[in-house]
Amino acid sequence: MQSKAEKEIDGGRKEVDKQIKKVVKGGISMITTKQIKLVWVLARQIGMDSDLLHKLVFKVTGNDSLKALSIEETNQVIDSLIYAGAKVKKTIKPRGKALPPNVVELITPDQVRFIKYLEKELGWHENPERLKGFLKRTIKGDVAKTKKQGIKAIQGLLSMVRRQSEGRKNGKQRQDLCG
Numbered sequence: 759m760q761s762k763a764e765k766e767i768d769g770g771r772k773e774v775d776k777q778i779k780k781v782v783k784g785g786i787s788m789i790t791t792k793q794i795k796l797v798w799v800l801a802r803q804i805g806m807d808s809d810l811l812h813k814l815v816f817k818v819t820g821n822d823s824l825k826a827l828s829i830e831e832t833n834q835v836i837d838s839l840i841y842a843g844a845k846v847k848k849t850i851k852p853r854g855k856a857l858p859p860n861v862v863e864l865i866t867p868d869q870v871r872f873i874k875y876l877e878k879e880l881g882w883h884e885n886p887e888r889l890k891g892f893l894k895r896t897i898k899g900d901v902a903k904t905k906k907q908g909i910k911a912i913q914g915l916l917s918m919v920r921r922q923s924e925g926r927k928n929g930k931q932r933q934d935l936c937g
């Protein structure tokens with residue numbers, strides 16, 4: 759005779775077996791709920807109703823039910839919908855692990871090099887006080903120490919370089935017109 763715990767374990771195994779049978783049918787991986795949702799989203803994007811979608815599914819796979827599709831057949835249906843004009847948005851996963859909110863990242867060596875490069879582009883490398891003054895105005899300090907400060911400094915310096923190069927272009931054009 760089985761104890762209560764053994765019965766619960768057997769019941770749990772049976773439930774897991776049912777779930778596996780839903781996903782795998784005869785050794786072929788079956789469509790998941792997320793994939794069904796994706797198919798419907800794509801179909802709605804191109805204005806398909808239920809009847810049209812099921813006709814497409816039948817034409818592409820020979821099945822008239824979304825739930826009966828294998829993973830490969832699902833991919834064929836998705837490709838057909840994309841070919842018809844549906845768009846899939848790809849999510850961008852952040853690199854590495856997310857840092858806790860109280861952690862401050864230090865400025866990277868690449869940021870420091872880029873700030874030095876922009877300083878030379880602006881002609882400030884001969885007078886380091888100009889960069890210090892700019893940093894005091896933008897990040898409220900003499901030196902960028904954190905990644906966030908580095909980003910802010912680079913953005914400001916880049917906009918100055920762009921304005922300076924536009925000014926040179928406009929100045930040449932004015933000289934051509936006046937001269």
